[in-house]
Amino acid sequence: MKKLILSLSAAALLAACAGQKQKATTNQGIGDTRTAPVEYLDDRTYKLTTKTDDKTYGYEQQNAIKVGGARDQSGPMNERRFLNALLGPNGEAVGYFREGSCCAFDTPNGLFGNAGLLDLYKVYWEGGTDTLSLYLNMYDEGDLLIPVGFTAREE
Structure with missing residues (x-):
């Protein structure tokens, strides 16, 4: 019975998002594209060391930040690990909240x-004048970069 309820809930969620369905075939490729091992500052924070100059990285659904982890149920924690690593442009502490899920896409890791x-x-x-939107992908793993407009924690 639990499996039936879970399946029906998942189908309802996917149907509800059908109106927003857009393919997000990222510039990073479909599926896992990670080339470098992930490092941690602590168990709740990734260590991010490489800045990108790609203004679409994370800001557009076609180039979402690939944190991975859905297969081992660490996807939501990986999203928070990434966001916990970010600082504002001048080293300010950031806050964040999850707006929701969107943007169905093809992945071999679904x-x-x-x-x-x-x-x-x-x-x-x-002190920031805007709230920025970042798209995160917990199904696929990619190299984790510092998005344009952010810096990262060093310790």
Whole structure:
């Protein structure tokens, strides 16, 4: 019975997102594209060392940040590990909240067939004039970079 309820819930979620369905075939490729091992500052924070100059990285659904982890149920924690590593442009502490899921896309790592959904987070910092939107992909693993407009924790 639990499996039936879970399956029906998943189908309802995917159907609800059908109106927003857009393929997000990232510039990084489909599926896992990670080339460098992930490092940690602590168990809740990734160590990010490489800045990108790609203004679409994380800001557009077609180039979502690939944190991975859905297969071992660490996807949501990996999203938080990434966001916890970010600082504002002048080293300000950031806050964030999850706006929701959106943007169905094809992935060989999907939990239901070959499909996944991106998570949209709103990120802000004290003194900032805007709340920025970042798209995160917990199904696929890619190299983790510091998005344009952010810096990262060093310790």
